[in-house]
Amino acid sequence: MREPIEDFYAVIPAGGIGSRLWPLSRADAPKFLHDLTGSGHSLLRDTWDRLEPLAGADRIAVVTGRAHRAAVEEQLPGIPDHNVFLESEPRESAAAIGLAAAVLHRRDPDVIIGSFSADHVIRGSRVFEFAVRDAVEVAREGYICTIGISPTEPSVGFGYIKRGAELVVEGAREAALVERFVEKPDLETAKGYLAERTYLWNAGMFIAKASVLLEELALNEPELHAGLMELAEAWDDRERRGPAVDRIWPRLKKIAIDYAVAEPAAERGRLAVVPGHFDWDDVGDFASLTKLITNGRKNDLAVLGPKARVLSDAASGILVSQTSRVISLVGVKDIVVVDTPDALLVTTVENAQRVKGVVESLKVTGRGDVL
Numbered sequence: 001m002r003e004p005i006e007d008f009y010a011v012i013p014a015g016g017i018g019s020r021l022w023p024l025s026r027a028d029a030p031k032f033l034h035d036l037t038g039s040g041h042s043l044l045r046d047t048w049d050r051l052e053p054l055a056g057a058d059r060i061a062v063v064t065g066r067a068h069r070a071a072v073e074e075q076l077p078g079i080p081d082h083n084v085f086l087e088s089e090p091r092e093s094a095a096a097i098g099l100a101a102a103v104l105h106r107r108d109p110d111v112i113i114g115s116f117s118a119d120h121v122i123r124g125s126r127v128f129e130f131a132v133r134d135a136v137e138v139a140r141e142g143y144i145c146t147i148g149i150s151p152t153e154p155s156v157g158f159g160y161i162k163r164g165a166e167l168v169v170e171g172a173r174e175a176a177l178v179e180r181f182v183e184k185p186d187l188e189t190a191k192g193y194l195a196e197r198t199y200l201w202n203a204g205m206f207i208a209k210a211s212v213l214l215e216e217l218a219l220n221e222p223e224l225h226a227g228l229m230e231l232a233e234a235w236d237d238r239e240r241r242g243p244a245v246d247r248i249w250p251r252l253k254k255i256a257i258d259y260a261v262a263e264p265a266a267e268r269g270r271l272a273v274v275p276g277h278f279d280w281d282d283v284g285d286f287a288s289l290t291k292l293i294t295n296g297r298k299n300d301l302a303v304l305g306p307k308a309r310v311l312s313d314a315a316s317g318i319l320v321s322q323t324s325r326v327i328s329l330v331g332v333k334d335i336v337v338v339d340t341p342d343a344l345l346v347t348t349v350e351n352a353q354r355v356k357g358v359v360e361s362l363k364v365t366g367r368g369d370v371l
Helices: 043-055 066-075 092-107 125-140 187-196 210-220 222-235 238-251 257-267 286-294 349-364
Strands: 008-014 060-065 084-087 112-115 121-123 144-149 160-166 176-182 199-209 271-276 279-281 301-304 309-313 317-321 326-330 335-339 344-348
Touching (some): 008 092, 084 238, 092 257, 112 125, 125 144, 125 199, 210 222, 257 271, 301 309, 309 317
Parallel strands (some): 317 335
Antiparallel strands (some): 176 271
16 A cells, blocks of 8 residues: 655545535535445545545544534534534535645645545546546646546536646646636536546646645635635634634635636646546436436336335336335336435436425425435
8 A cells, every 4th residue: 555645634624515415414414414326435434545545534524514413413423623624604615625635735835735536436546546646747847737527427516627738747647738728518518528538527626835825826816825824824723723714714716716716827837637546426417317327227216225215116216215114116206305303305317406496395395404
């Protein structure tokens, strides 16, 4: 086994409720706290286990909400207290990752950080490790480096990265400059991207020197950068941290790191990409979860839940049960059933993306008790 990377710190943003996976994923039990793969561990724990060989257990930080601190520390009993960064409220990924970068840079001005979402599924940990190590070498040269996933199908559920000129970096087997980012395309456009073979899925993984990431943030979002630097200055003083978070955090701009850092860096020729040849999924809805669990076999019924009691005849799709009641599915195709003690969802794989709209409707009608 190779040694952890000496100057590398892994950062795990653990936020968001995963509203397209409601009612399984809730505000008090978000997606990253669930076992969605049958591994016996939550997605958060699986993420930690992938990163520990790269960074070491004492150099992995988690950025999460105050409400989730107890659950995070229960699932990650080895995490040092100073590596838990608590948000008072959600402010999007630029603030979360920027906070970690600012604090870690203050502790170690030469640190390289890598940001990896808490709720993605990756199979092929060894290949993942190779990609991260290549990206770290690219980051040493002053680039912000992302890991783009080699697409296996014309997906309309992911954003894309267009590779530009090859980048030769000692120690990195394969790297290129990023020409541009592309939002989620329609099917015909996605088919063209797949055929062109220069596009990669955007997995939202970013590796850079903390100083470089902060420089880009200062150029593009100076007010956000100033607030984060003020927070970092107070962060390691226990008496000052809480009041500083309460005062500064709520007024920070909500913006994704893709828009605040990555896209502008690409325009300046400062963003690179390393292709990841491993299986990856962000498990964004029940359609992707069904495909993940059944390995793409359309006639299978995926079942999640340790106490699930299912009778199935000629049924396919996914059933998630958090109750002990018997559920019978007869002659239904591509169905989605999620049974929890206080809410029941029934839809189809084709309509899985529309679940987020149900969540928005519940917010409007004030049904916060089931969110």
